[in-house]
Amino acid sequence: MITCDVLVLGGGIAGCSAALRAAELGADVVVVAKDSLGESNTAYAQGGIIGMPPPDAHDSAELLASDVEAAGAGLCKPEAVALLAEQGPILCREFLWKQVGVDFDHTGALEPEPTAEAAHSARRIWHVKDATGRAIQTALTAKVRAHPRIRIFESHSLVDLLTVPHHSRDPRRVYDPIQVWGAYGLAPDGQVRMCLARRTILATGGLGYLYLHTSNPASATGDGLAAAYRASARIVNCEYVQFHPTTLYVPGRPRTLLTEALRGEGAHLVNGAGERFMSKYAPEGLELAPRDVVSRAIFQEMAATGEPCMYLDLEPLKARLDLEARFPTVLATCRKAGLEPLAQPIPVVPAAHYFCGGVAVDLDGRASLPGLFAVGEVSCTGVHGANRLASSSLLEGLVWGYRAGEACATESRDTALPDPDSLEAWKPVPPGPEPDPLLIEQDWTSIRTTLWNYAGIVRTRDRLLRGRGDMGYLYHRIEAFYRAAPLSRSLLELRNGILCARLIFKAALQNPESRGCHYRLD
Incomplete structure (x- = not known):
């Protein structure tokens, strides 16, 4: 003990x-x-972390709080937002930068140099390249x-x-x-x-x-x-559940995040014909609209065109940024997948990103x-x-x-x-055979596919009801599995995963209002 x-x-x-x-x-x-x-x-x-803006920046705790609340679609807790906006940038500077020693990208004066990101009213994002x-x-x-x-x-x-x-x-x-x-x-x-x-x-x-x-x-x-x-x-x-608009799409491979800072610096979203499409879905925010808006726009454009992905075009960045220096992680990730992001748009799809x-x-x-x-x-x-x-x-x-x-x-x-x-x-349960990894893998496939199809970017009551029913049946089967088998990490994760899936379906069904990243088509 x-x-x-x-x-x-x-x-x-x-x-x-x-x-x-x-x-x-x-x-x-x-x-x-x-x-x-x-x-x-x-x-x-x-991408980065919200830090202290430069002294000459047109920024403030009040403006940051306003941006947070705008993204939160009217559901933010005001006192929590105020605390984050007032104390967060100070802790970023005094604790992370000065005490812990995070070497944020900086100017010649050794002050961290902020960048822009979607839905922010000012350049206030401290970063270490794109890692x-x-x-x-x-x-x-x-x-x-x-x-x-x-x-x-x-x-x-x-x-x-x-x-x-x-x-x-x-x-x-x-x-x-x-x-x-x-x-x-x-x-x-x-x-x-x-x-x-x-x-x-x-x-x-x-x-x-x-x-x-x-x-x-x-x-x-x-x-x-x-x-x-x-x-x-x-x-x-x-x-x-927030979906990030841009993860690298390579069939048969796990999705990899492509930082929001790419669009913050001016990259364009285009379809397979090379046409910008965000003006149809977010004419005011375009590529810098909130993440739920951009994710749904990509999802809807994919549905409209029948294409398996959309594309992120870095061409607008080339004239004013050293992309090799600013986004080495993104470029290396694309090249590892056999793509040349400086010569062709990057294939992207939305993916579950943040709870x-x-x-x-x-x-x-x-x-x-x-x-x-x-x-x-x-x-x-x-x-x-x-x-x-x-x-x-x-x-x-x-x-x-x-x-x-x-x-x-x-x-x-x-x-x-x-x-x-x-x-x-x-x-402990009595000694017995280890859980069959094939059974665990199959149960995970059911959970992940069901959530993506029925409680993903766009939801309806019928889809949520179907998913809740499927997950209820699987939950009882996994609980019986858990209580009869020796403990293992994979079994614990599966038990936790099915419980969380049920919580998502229950909450999504109880809320008929489209708000933020919970979007009810009906």
């Missing part, structure tokens, strides 16, 4: 920021990573590894949150309110470990892998969301269950509303991670851990 003041489940920008802040304030911190520390959605973010997330993650990971008050456990999968009364040996505790005291994790040796913590922070990321086309890695299976739901935490806004819903939290990341916090994509702070503004997710993870770390360090000083002997150890 492991004990600590603060348990952080996840190691992206939100989890690392929380761990560092809590440790700085004297807390004994444990960080649990599903893969190696730093292998997270953060590392795949290309900003990787640079931030690398710097944060190094700081976390070096901190003497942080212990790291890698290649551990979250099994479930540890709660009382659910995991109490005393049946009389059933009358007590639910309290979170850590988590159970599956270690690389196949054993389930109990980690007893005064405060627990979920920073497990999103659920993009539930969709057939996604910019997320295969590890984005909704583990934290599912665990929070099973523990009875409040979950909100599950219908709002705007999640565990409902307050301004410090505090969830509805005592002892539990959630930060980053697994949480719902209210910042994103019905649709996320470009480059705001890294900033949200930074702000809420930092604040949650601070709150957890403070609260843990006056919190006594329960007696370990009063809690149940994890009860």
